[in-house]
Every structure is written in C-alpha cells, then in structure tokens.
Amino acid sequence: MVKSLSAHSALEGKYYPGIHGIETSKPPGISVQEIRTLNLLHISGSPHDSHFLKAVKSSVQYELPLVPNTTAGNKISFGLWVSPNSWLIGSYKKAVINLLISKNLNITNISSGRTILRISGPNTRDILAKGCPLDLHPEVFTPGLCAQSKINSLSILLNSIDNETIDIFVPRSLSVGFWEWLLKATLEYGLEIKPHC
Numbered sequence: 001m002v003k004s005l006s007a008h009s010a011l012e013g014k015y016y017p018g019i020h021g022i023e024t025s026k027p028p029g030i031s032v033q034e035i036r037t038l039n040l041l042h043i044s045g046s047p048h049d050s051h052f053l054k055a056v057k058s059s060v061q062y063e064l065p066l067v068p069n070t071t072a073g074n075k076i077s078f079g080l081w082v083s084p085n086s087w088l089i090g091s092y093k094k095a096v097i098n099l100l101i102s103k104n105l106n107i108t109n110i111s112s113g114r115t116i117l118r119i120s121g122p123n124t125r126d127i128l129a130k131g132c133p134l135d136l137h138p139e140v141f142t143p144g145l146c147a148q149s150k151i152n153s154l155s156i157l158l159n160s161i162d163n164e165t166i167d168i169f170v171p172r173s174l175s176v177g178f179w180e181w182l183l184k185a186t187l188e189y190g191l192e193i194k195p196h197c
Contacts, residue, residue, distance in 0.1 A: 009115065032192070056100070082157070146160065
C-alpha cells in the first residue's frame with residue numbers, strides 16, 4: 001500500500017530554536033523564524049490583460065503590483081513582483097489560494113519549493129549586507145520593496161517588511177547552504193532562532 005506523503009521543511013534536522021552565537025547580557029541582534037504554514041503560488045500573466053488582472057484582484061482583494069520590485073497586499077495575502085509577467089502570491093488562508101486556482105490562471109504551487117525565513121532585529125540589514133550586493137539601507141530598500149539577488153552566491157528573493165524585518169525566500173535546494181551561511185554571519189551579533197510557525 002502506498003503511504004500518503006507529507007511535505008517536510010528543507011531545514012528539518014538543522015533548525016533548532018534557541019540562542020546562537022555570542023553570549024552577552026544584551027539580547028541577540030537578530031532573530032530568525034522559519035515560516036512553514038504559508039501557501040505560495042507563482043502566477044504568470046500579461047500586465048496588459050484586464051481579464052487576468054481582474055481575476056486576480058477578485059480573489060486576493062488587491063491589485064497586483066505592476067511597478068518592478070514592489071509589493072502589494074492586505075492582512076491575509078501579499079503579492080510580490082518578480083518579473084514583468086510573473087508574481088509570487090502568498091497567503092496563510094487556503095481559501096484564498098483555492099479561489100485563485102479556480103480561476104484557471106497560469107499558476108504553479110511552489111509552497112514546498114521555497115524555504116521562507118523572517119529575519120528581524122536591529123542588525124538585520126548589517127548581517128545580510130555581508131553576503132548581498134544590494135544596497136539594503138532602509139532609506140533605499142524601503143518597506144514595500146522586494147528584490148531578487150544573491151547571498152554568498154545563493155539565489156534568493158528579499159521582501160522588506162519594515163526597517164528591521166526582511167523576509168527571505170530561498171529555493172529549497174539551496175536552503176541548507178543559506179542556513180549555514182546565516183549561522184556563521186550572525187556569530188558576532190548573536191542569533192535567536194524562534195520556533196517555526
């Protein structure tokens with residue numbers, strides 16, 4: 001009999017909540033939390049196709065971001081611009097995802113194909129700047145922007161949430177390499193690894 005398969009995090013056996021790095025009386029300068037419950041879709045379409053844009057908006061209740069490297073969203077869903085004809089849409093609500101899929105759009109479910117890490121704290125941008133060539137200063141990479149880049153030669157997508165918080169989307173096959181880089185990069189500041197959500 002074939003047993004049903006369930007998705008597992010690419011960091012299974014690597015991700016252990018606790019404090020990593022220097023031990024001082026000060027709190028760690030950065031924290032990380034793996035987000036495992038997010039539903040993530042890659043959606044393609046023409047930004048000039050009004051039927052496509054309306055179909056997406058009727059499902060997620062916001063307009064797709066059409067300006068390069070920008071984001072849009074509400075409390076239950078978000079959209080990230082990744083190219084002139086494609087976006088990532090994430091939601092914790094399965095109903096939103098199912099509604100989008102029912103529209104017969106060009107959609108690929110990549111929920112298990114990405115590791116999503118929320119990195120936050122006063123030293124977040126300093127840490128990421130160690131391996132990322134982008135200018136991550138909060139006056140440049142402001143909240144509401146996203147960008148595809150590399151960290152330590154690993155392809156990633158960054159989403160600026162606020163001045164001290166950035167979500168990072170890492171292809172599943174590169175997740176362990178990125179995680180090992182992050183542990184080393186945060187040694188001087190200290191890292192709080194939060195339980196996944």
